[in-house]
Amino acid sequence: MRERGVLVWRRIPDLERPQRGFSEATEEEQWKEKWGCGGGAFSCLSMAGKKEKKEFSPTSDQLLKHPLALLAFVPKDAALFAAGAIAGAAAKSITAPLDRVKLLMQTHGVRVGQESAKKAIGFIEAIALIGKEEGIKGYWKGNLPQVIRIIPYSAVQLFAYETYKKLLQGKDGELSVVGRLVAGACAGMTSTLVTYPLDVLRLRLAVEPGCRTMSEVALNMLRDEGIASFYNGLGPSLLGIAPYIAVNFCIFDLVKKSLPEKYQKRTETSLATALVSATLATLMCYPLDTVRRQMQMRGTPYKTVLDAFPGIVARDGLIGLYRGFVPNALKNLPNSSIRLTTFDTVKGLIAASEKEFKRIVEENHEKQNQSTST
Template identity: 30%
Template sequence: MPKSNEKINAPKSHVFLSGAIAGLFSRLVIAPLDVVKIRLQLQPHGTGTLKDAVVDGPTYRGIIHTMRTILRQEGIRGLWKGNIPAVLLYMTYSPVQFITLKECTLLMQRAAPQIPETPRNLVAGGVAGAAATAATYPLDLLRTRFAAQGSEKVYTSILHAIHHIYAHEGVKGYYRGLDAAIGQIVPYMSIFFCCYEATRSLAIDEFHMPEQSANLLSGGFASTIGKTVVFPFDLVRKRLQVQGPTRQKYVHRNIPAYANMIGAMRDIIKYEGYRGLYKGFTVSLIKAAPLSAVTMWTMEGSLKIMDWIDPRDKGSE
């Protein structure tokens, strides 16, 4: 039977390159949905369906309406705002994530072989997610800020954004919302990798599904479960990423000011209700399944191709 530990036994160079390829392809698939999700998450107060809604900027109502509004006001390029830093993010995040997963898993296998596979995946997934998030966070922040820009540009280029943030916010400006990101990614990656490996093994070993189909199904299912649990942290992260001197220059000009993660979560609940923590949740779920499924499917497929091209002894690096 096919094994589920190819990422662990493969050479590091194969894992790194496969992770980059997986990140690139997954980003190309979900870029417009990503912009829609960010716009919905940043929309303050009501969504236009509530009587007391106060939105200084476009009013978005759902996925289709948001896409139409962006197309009408900003053109087709509006759906791809932030795509360059996002591509760099996805191409660097996945390799760091999978390399860390591999090394953490191998370390635990050597140090504590008695630990069952499920808790081992739980710990390794959380550590991998935290490491990749911290390493690539400035790109994530740039992606959010560019996606939040309306017709009026806040930053004219990536270099301009980097210089502007450093000049007006310092180094810490690149890491606004990192606490919420870590609070989101650690449980998410732990849940994701546990669900992915368990579902993949079940699909292949018990239901005898083709390996590629099992990869797609397991990636989509694991991502959906993980996203549902941690989505409020994702929304808070986006709100914190656009804080600072440019906060009132984005497409929504009355994004509230938040001091930290706890304060942001408290204020969102107070002024927008608990539903406010789940703005953009539907598009996040729609995005999550193809994103993770394509990522894992491409990752597994790339590893096989590279092992065919360069059939070195696995685990030799």
């Protein structure tokens, strides 16, 4: 690249030469003596280089021929944030019917009373009930607040995970297994804390009769239960999401990293890896999700996690902690796969665009050098 030199010459008056011999002077005095210029004056010569970074940037014609390079102009953090938001919204909308079924099964005990163990609603029964009472639209009831919530939730979670990984990586740039788990746990708690009131609204809208809109649910909760009701169940939510995201993201990263390089960039590899990581994380953390949902309900008898666990087991048995697990698994597996695969694909596109941009710049530089030589 071309460089431009900037010459600065400044005289400093009243700077005396050292009185001692050159060999006896300090290192600073020797340097000043060596570069001094008559009459005790001192001069300093400094040069600064300025690179013309944009000189070899791709032209409009080159960008039309290589559109991937256009992505290099988008700030990397903004691209990752947007990718997380889009992936989350798409995944939630696709799996909304299964989520509605899961919520009805999870909260059945609180809604029907103490005899819920004898009146447990099954997966097929829940699907039929929604269709009979509410029609096709019923399967997507509560999806709007869920999408509104998932856009910041997914974006914050995936972006925070990348940020926490950078903060926790060692001097060699490597991240330990513990570091990945901590990064995932912190990312999950950060996104949950930011969007939790929307999650409560979505649940109330999905399972409580008589509420038509999200604003109506919010006003009723604020009037009847106070602002604290928007954070009911926050404790088990944080406890549940931290290990879930930690295990999910950590397994996804480690499995992908352990595969041969030629397989790592394939979309089907990301999908399969995401399915494995989501399955293991769901099995470990689902009981806390059931506790969270029952604590979010109006009139819940549970005030703390320690009350909820024995209460659910006493009323519904151990199976009560896994109510709605099948639709949740069917929902979470494609949901997690879509999110992680989309995010992973965008990261790959960003890296590819940076390489393409750099290649064009180097090509333009080489052409300029050849033209100058000629």
